[in-house]
Structure formats: C-alpha cells, structure tokens
Amino acid sequence: MQHKGPIGVFDSGYGGLTVFKEIYKRLPQYEYVYLGDNARVPYGNRSFETVYEYTKECVFKLFEQGCNLVILACNTASAKALRSIQQQDLPAGKKVLGVIRPTTENIHLFTKSNKVGILATQGTVLSNSYKMEISKMHPEIEVFQQACPFWVPLVENNEIHGEGAHFFVKKDIEELLAKSPDMDTLVLACTHYPLLLPLIEQYTPPHIHILAQGDLVAKSLVDYFKRHPEVEQACSKGNSLKFFTTDDPLDFEQKANIFFGKPIKAEKLEVVRGI
Ligand code: DGL
Numbered sequence: 255m256q257h258k259g260p261i262g263v264f265d266s267g268y269g270g271l272t273v274f275k276e277i278y279k280r281l282p283q284y285e286y287v288y289l290g291d292n293a294r295v296p297y298g299n300r301s302f303e304t305v306y307e308y309t310k311e312c313v314f315k316l317f318e319q320g321c322n323l324v325i326l327a328c329n330t331a332s333a334k335a336l337r338s339i340q341q342q343d344l345p346a347g348k349k350v351l352g353v354i355r356p357t358t359e360n361i362h363l364f365t366k367s368n369k370v371g372i373l374a375t376q377g378t379v380l381s382n383s384y385k386m387e388i389s390k391m392h393p394e395i396e397v398f399q400q401a402c403p404f405w406v407p408l409v410e411n412n413e414i415h416g417e418g419a420h421f422f423v424k425k426d427i428e429e430l431l432a433k434s435p436d437m438d439t440l441v442l443a444c445t446h447y448p449l450l451l452p453l454i455e456q457y458t459p460p461h462i463h464i465l466a467q468g469d470l471v472a473k474s475l476v477d478y479f480k481r482h483p484e485v486e487q488a489c490s491k492g493n494s495l496k497f498f499t500t501d502d503p504l505d506f507e508q509k510a511n512i513f514f515g516k517p518i519k520a521e522k523l524e525v526v527r528g529i
Contacts, residue, residue: 256347258490260285262316262324264309267295267410268506269446270327271513273353276468277325278495280476285490287319289523290510292501296406297330298375298444305377309335310343311525312500317348319496322488325475326352329374329443329467333381349485356474357441357467358387361395364463365439368395371430373454374443376401384443398437400430402444409446412509414453423453431459439463449513498523 263274267290274288291297291312297305309331316324326332332352339350361370372384379401388397404422413419431437440462442448448466458464479486495518499506503520510518 256322256488257320258488259320259322260287260494260496261489262286262313262319262321263288263327264312264316264324264331265290265326265328265445266297266308266330267292267406267446268509268513269406269409269444269449271445271510272448272466273325273327273445273468273471275514276472277475280472281479282493283491285492285494285496287316287321287496287498289316289498289525290500290506291525292410292499292506294500295410296375297328297334298377298406299403300377302334302377302381305330305334306338310339313339313343313350315498315523315525317345319498320490322347323349323351323485325471326350327445327471329353329383329445330377333378333383347488351475351478353445353467353471354383354387354443356470357443357465358384358391359474360470361388361439361441361465362392364465365395367436367438368392369434369436369438370395370397371433371437371440372397372399372443373402373405373426373430373440373447374399375406376403378443384441396434398430398433400426400433402426402447405450406444406446409449410509412512414449419450419453423450424457427454427457431462437462439465441465442467497521500525 506520
C-alpha cells in the first residue's frame with residue numbers, strides 16, 4: 255500500500271497562499287506542505303521551457319517531501335507546465351492538479367453576457383489556455399485577455415498601496431474593458447492578484463463581477479476527492495502546515511502573513527544547487 259503524504263501546494267512565490275488559504279479553510283484535516291519558488295519569481299514572463307523546468311523541479315521536491323498530490327496554485331505553471339508534467343513526468347501513484355480547470359468549469363455560473371475578461375501574466379495570456387479551455391467547455395462564452403506584467407512584482411515587493419500599483423491596475427483594467435463593452439466578469443487569473451483586490455475594485459465598474467480563484471479551487475478539490483477516493487486516501491491527515499521557500503525564510507514569514515492571513519514559520523528548501 256502507498257505511504258500517505260501531505261498535500262503539496264506550489265507557486266512561484268507568495269500568490270499561491272491566496273489559494274492555499276481557501277483550501278485549508280475547506281479541508282483543514284489534512285497535512286500540507288507549501289513551496290514558494292521566491293528565488294526565481296516571477297515566472298510570468300519566462301519561456302515555456304523555463305517555466306516547465308522550474309515547475310518540474312519544485313514538484314519533484316514536493317514529492318521528496320512525501321507528497322502524493324501536488325496542487326499548482328499558479329496559473330502560469332498550470333498553463334505552461336501542468337500538461338507536460340502530467341503526460342511525461344509523473345511517477346506511479348503521484349498526481350498534479352492545476353487552477354485553470356476549476357475556474358473554467360465554473361465560469362458560466364458568473365457571466366450573463368457571455369463576455370469574460372481574463373487578467374493574467376504574460377505567460378498565461380500567451381499560452382491561450384483560458385481561451386482554449388473555456389471555448390471547449392462553454393463555446394458560447396467569448397474571452398478577452400489582458401497581460402498585466404507589473405502586477406506580480408508589485409505584489410511580491412509589497413507595493414500594493416503605492417502610486418505605481420494604482421497606475422498599472424487602472425491602465426490594465428481600462429485596456430481590458432475597452433476590448434468589449436459587454437464584459438460582465440473579470441477573472442483574476444493569477445494567484446497574486448487577490449492582494450490587489452481593493453485597487454481592482456476601485457477601477458472596475460460595480461456591475462462587473464470580479465472572480466478570484468481560491469474558493470473555486472478549494473471546492474473543486476473537495477469534489478475531486480469524492481470522485482477519486484484513492485487519491486484522498488493517499489493524503490495524510492493531521493492538520494499540520496509546513497512552509498518552504500527557495501529564498502529567505504524570514505522575508506517569507508513576514509510577507510506570507512499578509513497573503514495567508516496568519517503568522518507562519520518558514521524554512522528554506524534548496525530545489526537545485528544554489529537555489
Ligand atoms: N502567481 C502566479 C500565477 O498565478 C504567477 C506569478 C509569476 O509571474 O511568477 O500565474
């Protein structure tokens with residue numbers, strides 16, 4: 255019988271904590287290990303090959319920690335690496351899930367005009383993953399995309415209240431909304447963006463629904479466990495949380511507090527030599 259192990263949650267940095275927070279709220283009974291690749295963030299403007307390599311290295315580090323299930327709480331990694339890892343790299347008994355499917359599966363519940371805007375990193379936009387997945391599941395929905403290359407650095411550097419954040423959030427939302435007057439739903443298709451929510455709300459007309467992914471991903475994991483009891487049974491229980499970063503743990507602890515909503519202890523994990 256397979257050894258049980260904690261659920262791994264991965265992001266290029268802190269953003270995945272916004273998803274992890276919601277997973278932990280719904281499923282507090284499991285053991286979890288979070289890994290943020292803060293030393294190499296952002297992933298959003300890197301090539302397909304680089305995001306794939308970095309993500310694969312981190313996922314395998316989480317497997318080494320005993321995880322049998324890893325959630326890529328990162329849209330860029332889900333868009334550029336998930337499928338290749340699932341198809342080519344998974345050892346027997348290991349599973350990796352992403353955040354794009356839970357969002358696209360539920361998008362029709364939020365839009366009435368069938369015009370949806372995607373705010374995401376350059377990598378996610380260029381991959382066209384949202385466009386393709388949504389058109390497969392809901393061909394009636396039209397998707398408009400906007401790359402927001404400055405939003406992740408603003409969040410990672412805790413510049414979320416500064417003038418720069420106001421400037422770029424306003425500019426990117428205006429550019430996206432100019433693509434269709436009927437858009438009624440905006441997806442925060444990057445796990446870092448919920449931290450900018452007060453600004454995003456400020457620059458989005460009130461009739462437009464702003465959709466963060468955390469709760470959708472958490473609900474979909476609950477559902478996945480029902481459909482795949484063998485994966486659920488491979489996840490250890492014990493309500494414990496471990497946080498790893500590839501960069502400075504003290505820095506991680508300070509900022510993670512903002513993302514996760516409560517104080518945490520972090521340790522450094524070397525994923526490749528020197529990082
Ligand atoms: N949080 C990641 C996402 O959801 C991206 C951050 C980055 O650019 O590294 O796409």
